[in-house]
Amino acid sequence: MRLLVVEDDAALGPIVVRGLREDGHSVDLAATVAQAKRELAVTHYDLVILDLGLPDGDGVKLCRDLRRDDIATRVLMMTARDTTPDVVHGLDAGADDYITKPFDYPILSARVRALLRRPARGGNPVLRGLHIELDPAGHRVTCAGVVTPLTAREFALLHYLMSRADETVSRSDIIDHVWDAHLDPMSNVVDVHIAQLRRKLSTRDSEAPISTIRGVGYRFGPSASIDGAISAPNERGASE
Ligand code: CA
Numbered sequence: 001m002r003l004l005v006v007e008d009d010a011a012l013g014p015i016v017v018r019g020l021r022e023d024g025h026s027v028d029l030a031a032t033v034a035q036a037k038r039e040l041a042v043t044h045y046d047l048v049i050l051d052l053g054l055p056d057g058d059g060v061k062l063c064r065d066l067r068r069d070d071i072a073t074r075v076l077m078m079t080a081r082d083t084t085p086d087v088v089h090g091l092d093a094g095a096d097d098y099i100t101k102p103f104d105y106p107i108l109s110a111r112v113r114a115l116l117r118r119p120a121r122g123g124n125p126v127l128r129g130l131h132i133e134l135d136p137a138g139h140r141v142t143c144a145g146v147v148t149p150l151t152a153r154e155f156a157l158l159h160y161l162m163s164r165a166d167e168t169v170s171r172s173d174i175i176d177h178v179w180d181a182h183l184d185p186m187s188n189v190v191d192v193h194i195a196q197l198r199r200k201l202s203t204r205d206s207e208a209p210i211s212t213i214r215g216v217g218y219r220f221g222p223s224a225s226i227d228g229a230i231s232a233p234n235e236r237g238a239s240e
Contacts, residue, residue, distance in 0.1 A: 003112070004045045005049045006031075006059065016105075019109060020109070031054075033057035033058075048066075052081055053080070059079070061093075064093045064137065066094065072120055075095045077091075081100070093137060097115055130209045132162070134155075134159055134162055143201050156177075157190075157194070160177050160178050165220045169218055170217040
């Protein structure tokens with residue numbers, strides 16, 4: 001596998017590179033954000049091991065830039081920043097894993113193996129639909145350009161609907177993906193959350209593009225295709 005280590009510590013960088021080479025990987029080393037960007041522009045890496053405190057910038061920003069540019073490489077952050085907010089901030093910027101210094105090399109080596117076993121990510125693309133934009137990495141939703149605070153459950157529900165945009169999604173699919181198995185399928189919690197999302201995502205000029213397909217489920221998409229979807233159950237004689 002092709003790996004990039006971004007680390008400015010003159011002692012640690014070469015140690016990590018040597019270990020990873022002994023593990024059988026092809027490894028490059030960059031000591032600055034600028035150098036890392038140059039390498040990333042010309043080489044496809046399976047994994048980037050990223051220090052956060054770099055002489056010419058911050059690794060968290062570099063990670064966020066990679067995700068914004070849809071660069072799908074796996075990212076393992078390697079840093080002395082070990083508080084809970086640091087770790088959350090790093091993972092939310094699009095990192096796949098996080099290891100705090102100091103660490104024993106075998107643990108880094110095992111984390112690298114675990115990451116490389118996972119399928120390469122398809123990036124963490126920002127989802128867009130009409131006036132709504134959802135950024136999974138930044139955990140942020142904007143509605144007509146205005147940041148709209150959502151609860152964690154509302155965010156998960158919108159993410160699921162937008163990731164299956166233009167499909168009608170059944171209530172039981174939603175419950176499986178957004179709630180846990182213990183939710184009573186007869187409860188109206190899905191409907192309540194859909195109503196809250198609609199209210200939060202409507203603007204003066206446009207309604208939230210979430211429609212109810214009676215007897216089937218819900219659908220995120222532009223209203224033109226929603227009309228088509230509504231006619232489909234009627235043709236099959238659905239109870240309406
Ligand atoms: Ca550093």
